[in-house]
Amino acid sequence: MRFLINIQNIDRRIIYVLLLVVVAIPMMTVYFPVLNKVVPNPQLPVSQEVRGVYDAVEKVPKGKIAVMSIIWSASTDPENRPQTEVMARHMFQKGVPFMLLPFDQQGTTLAYDTVNTIAKEMGKVYGKDWVAIGWRPSGYMDLIIQGMSVDMVGQLKTDRNGTKLSDIPMMKGIKSARNVGLIVEITPSATLPLWIGYMGQPYRVPIAYCPTAVMAPEAYNYLDAHQIVGMLPGLIGATQYEQLLHVQGFATRAKGALSTSHILMMALIVLGNIGYVLSRRGAGR
Amino acid sequence: MIGLGNSLAFSLFVPKQGVALAAYMIGSILIGIAFLFMLTRVPQKYRKILIIGATFVAGWFYMLEFFIPGTHDTSLARSRFIAAQRHLQQSAQTLQPLAYPKNELSASQKSGRIATATRELDTAIKDLTEARVSIDKLKPDLNRDLKTANDNANAFSKEHRLTDKMIEPNASTKIIQQHISEIGDSSGQAEGAIAEATAAKNSLSTADSPEEIGAIAANISVAAESAGLAAGAASSNFLTGYKDTIGTVSSVIGGFTLLLGIINLLSIHFKTIAKHKLGWPSSIAFFVAFIAIIVFGMMQTYGRAGGNTKALGSAWYDVLFNGGLAQLQASMFAMVAFYIVSAAYRAFRIRSAEAALMMIAAFLVMLGFVPFGIWLTSGLPASLSFLHLDIIRGWIMEIPNAAAQRGMAFGIGVGALAMGLRIWLSLERGAYFDK
Numbered sequence: 058m059r060f061l062i063n064i065q066n067i068d069r070r071i072i073y074v075l076l077l078v079v080v081a082i083p084m085m086t087v088y089f090p091v092l093n094k095v096v097p098n099p100q101l102p103v104s105q106e107v108r109g110v111y112d113a114v115e116k117v118p119k120g121k122i123a124v125m126s127i128i129w130s131a132s133t134d135p136e137n138r139p140q141t142e143v144m145a146r147h148m149f150q151k152g153v154p155f156m157l158l159p160f161d162q163q164g165t166t167l168a169y170d171t172v173n174t175i176a177k178e179m180g181k182v183y184g185k186d187w188v189a190i191g192w193r194p195s196g197y198m199d200l201i202i203q204g205m206s207v208d209m210v211g212q213l214k215t216d217r218n219g220t221k222l223s224d225i226p227m228m229k230g231i232k233s234a235r236n237v238g239l240i241v242e243i244t245p246s247a248t249l250p251l252w253i254g255y256m257g258q259p260y261r262v263p264i265a266y267c268p269t270a271v272m273a274p275e276a277y278n279y280l281d282a283h284q285i286v287g288m289l290p291g292l293i294g295a296t297q298y299e300q301l302l303h304v305q306g307f308a309t310r311a312k313g314a315l316s317t318s319h320i321l322m323m324a325l326i327v328l329g330n331i332g333y334v335l336s337r338r339g340a341g342r
Numbered sequence: 343m344i345g346l347g348n349s350l351a352f353s354l355f356v357p358k359q360g361v362a363l364a365a366y367m368i369g370s371i372l373i374g375i376a377f378l379f380m381l382t383r384v385p386q387k388y389r390k391i392l393i394i395g396a397t398f399v400a401g402w403f404y405m406l407e408f409f410i411p412g413t414h415d416t417s418l419a420r421s422r423f424i425a426a427q428r429h430l431q432q433s434a435q436t437l438q439p440l441a442y443p444k445n446e447l448s449a450s451q452k453s454g455r456i457a458t459a460t461r462e463l464d465t466a467i468k469d470l471t472e473a474r475v476s477i478d479k480l481k482p483d484l485n486r487d488l489k490t491a492n493d494n495a496n497a498f499s500k501e502h503r504l505t506d507k508m509i510e511p512n513a514s515t516k517i518i519q520q521h522i523s524e525i526g527d528s529s530g531q532a533e534g535a536i537a538e539a540t541a542a543k544n545s546l547s548t549a550d551s552p553e554e555i556g557a558i559a560a561n562i563s564v565a566a567e568s569a570g571l572a573a574g575a576a577s578s579n580f581l582t583g584y585k586d587t588i589g590t591v592s593s594v595i596g597g598f599t600l601l602l603g604i605i606n607l608l609s610i611h612f613k614t615i616a617k618h619k620l621g622w623p624s625s626i627a628f629f630v631a632f633i634a635i636i637v638f639g640m641m642q643t644y645g646r647a648g649g650n651t652k653a654l655g656s657a658w659y660d661v662l663f664n665g666g667l668a669q670l671q672a673s674m675f676a677m678v679a680f681y682i683v684s685a686a687y688r689a690f691r692i693r694s695a696e697a698a699l700m701m702i703a704a705f706l707v708m709l710g711f712v713p714f715g716i717w718l719t720s721g722l723p724a725s726l727s728f729l730h731l732d733i734i735r736g737w738i739m740e741i742p743n744a745a746a747q748r749g750m751a752f753g754i755g756v757g758a759l760a761m762g763l764r765i766w767l768s769l770e771r772g773a774y775f776d777k
Contacts, residue, residue: 080679102720315712330691
């Protein structure tokens, strides 16, 4: 009984070590395949919101480009990088040319490196299949989106290497929001309304949203109102997308850790409450 | 005299090249400095009035651009396209139950649904036709306006002997070109939607099997998408074309605020070191990091391609930015996970019915998101699919969560509007020079 009461006061260092262990072990399945038999790693049903993003990429009309807005940095790398990877991979597979448009200094390099690696792996050519813009300040995102909607090349002018956009083959004939077939917003920030307000709604451009899991609840209104076509909620969204693409990347590897860490947290909360209830009963007597 | 004044003012803004351009740049900087100096001489109470006045006038640009009706108004066409899209979606939804063989509907239910879907299609076709006629009427006017704008621009270039490099399409030409392209796209989409909707209506009268009806419903959905895309032709007025110019001006002003921030930061740390205040070694670390990232960044950017300077700058910049800053930030956020688990364990106690409700909802959402939770209920039979944790999670997120978020969004929106007005009208306490 005393043990159960004391269980509400586990030393925090024990909790830290437990969390480290339950996250690290599933992530090591790639090095120790035997762990696959121990850690539950089931196939996931693909949710409607994830399917919506997939369908939107499939439907981008020929002659239009996708804009991938990058507003993430190293802090949300484990969630936003897999999202960037799956989106780039799908667009390369489908032959949808896309533009990386970063609004975060770190994200500029991180997203470029990520996409560049996939492009090399899939034999895609910079300037023809994709293009990367240099960093743009997020404080002026609204003005930049408005400018792009009317005059894409005039607003953005050059790519990250200083090459004029008008000289890049992929950008031939790309003038305004009318030439954008899909916007993909990858971010842990609440910047989605800017894309909806300045490009999505006025020019009827479909928007796919890739937030961190903690930001996902805010987007269900937009999903309900069809202001976004779909969403990849955090890492689990990227995991489902990898399943759709039949790819096993970081997101698939991390889904075991996602389960075990949540199970640990729920178990700790339950144990803490058992101790709490018992201690109150004891005090009542 | 007025003509002479106008022509003088106008010629000041004609693009320049070579020495004239350099003189203009230096002159602009000098005028800017003189203007700032004059501002410092203005007494504080007048300075405040000046800033309030400037803020008020600047705010009018976006206000007017938003409210002034479009020169070539597409709002009627837009509203018809959106209405048509809604009718097409309604028609497709009405047909959906007939596309599933498992739904055993009576003959009267089936014919009722087909009649409703056909009615919706008729209304959509009518709306689409009206919208297309309305949008096509704008074409001759726009072509005439574009010709006039181009003629004016050519005459101006000729008069001031501008080279091709110095000419950029002006705002009015750009906006008309944009409009013509939008209207062309819109008209094309409308034509496609009308054809798809008419074909769907004709085949609906003979369709019988669920597969046929399913295919028709899918085609109607495609028509609905076309109608939605056709509504994309935005209305614009004479101010719309200047939006990106104003955006550039705002970016430049923003750049100056960044500079102001840097000066402020340097001054604070310099004072901390000079007076040996608490934590002064950290201020030295700040200066070292600040100077190092600037120096190596400049070496990386401006070093000769293939040279040692560029390679050294690049290597050190990579160490500092990607190896240092990015990794530190990632580590800091990774630690948050440990604190969250520990805090949830300590703080999440069922002290009331509301706390219990919240905990149940939190558990269901967490389990519904993670693979283990989804696997837990995946074995349930189809008749109990509503008990699948991912389905329950979806319901919680889409219904109660969305309702709460919507309420919050409305509240925040109204608050932001009020705050925007207060800032615009300089009613906010502590604005500008108030202590």
